[in-house]
Amino acid sequence: MNTKHIFISAFVVAVLFSCGGGDSNTELEKEKLKLEREKLEFEKSKATQGEDKVESTPKEENKEADEKRRKEAAQNASKANRFTPYTEAVVVVNKTFFYSMPTDGSQKRAFLVEGDIITVEKSQRNFVYVTFTNAYNGKVTSGWIKSDDLEPIYAD
Numbered sequence: 001m002n003t004k005h006i007f008i009s010a011f012v013v014a015v016l017f018s019c020g021g022g023d024s025n026t027e028l029e030k031e032k033l034k035l036e037r038e039k040l041e042f043e044k045s046k047a048t049q050g051e052d053k054v055e056s057t058p059k060e061e062n063k064e065a066d067e068k069r070r071k072e073a074a075q076n077a078s079k080a081n082r083f084t085p086y087t088e089a090v091v092v093v094n095k096t097f098f099y100s101m102p103t104d105g106s107q108k109r110a111f112l113v114e115g116d117i118i119t120v121e122k123s124q125r126n127f128v129y130v131t132f133t134n135a136y137n138g139k140v141t142s143g144w145i146k147s148d149d150l151e152p153i154y155a156d
Contacts, residue, residue, distance in 0.1 A: 083120040083128050089150040091116045096150075098143035102127035110141055123147060 083089060091112045100106040102124045112118065118130040127144040134141070 083123045083147060083150070083152060085120070085122055087120045088153040089118055089120055089128075089130070090153055091118070091145075091149060092151045093149045096145055098141065098145060099127065100143065102129075102144045106144075108143060110143065112145070117153065118145070118150070120150075120152075 091114050094114050095111050098108045098110040098112075100108055112132060116132060118132045120128045120130055121142075122129045124144075126147050128147045128150065129142070130145050130150075131140060131142045133139070
């Protein structure tokens with residue numbers, strides 16, 4: 001809650017108060033005014049609590065939290081970038097599904113199982129676009145797979 005919101009709330013209360021003069025609805029106007037005052041007090045206390053939290057947190061703790069967040073972001077980015085185009089990879093989970101797009105909501109029925117070897121063509125966010133050739137029937141399947149379900153195979 002910033003001072004702009006408090007000022008707007010105070011302005012609304014003032015307008016409601018000034019409009020309630022000679023109407024037959026003065027009781028209703030008084031109730032509205034009371035509710036606006038309570039809302040304003042609640043918002044003030046909420047804003048004050050938020051400021052207290054920021055002031056009570058030592059700067060070093062904020063620094064550590066920022067550093068931790070940055071490290072996690074870097075780890076996630078490097079994890080997603082560990083697959084360069086045309087890298088071979090192996091499935092390291094029991095079952096991983098294909099997706100039609102690099103989003104969780106586009107899961108298909110097709111899947112791979114642990115130990116299947118695929119070729120990564122490109123990566124996007126936490127997904128990689130792969131091509132899998134079934135050794136038994138020669139059928140080729142392409143689609144998006146979650147990159148966390150794979151490990152790259154490096155040639156020695």
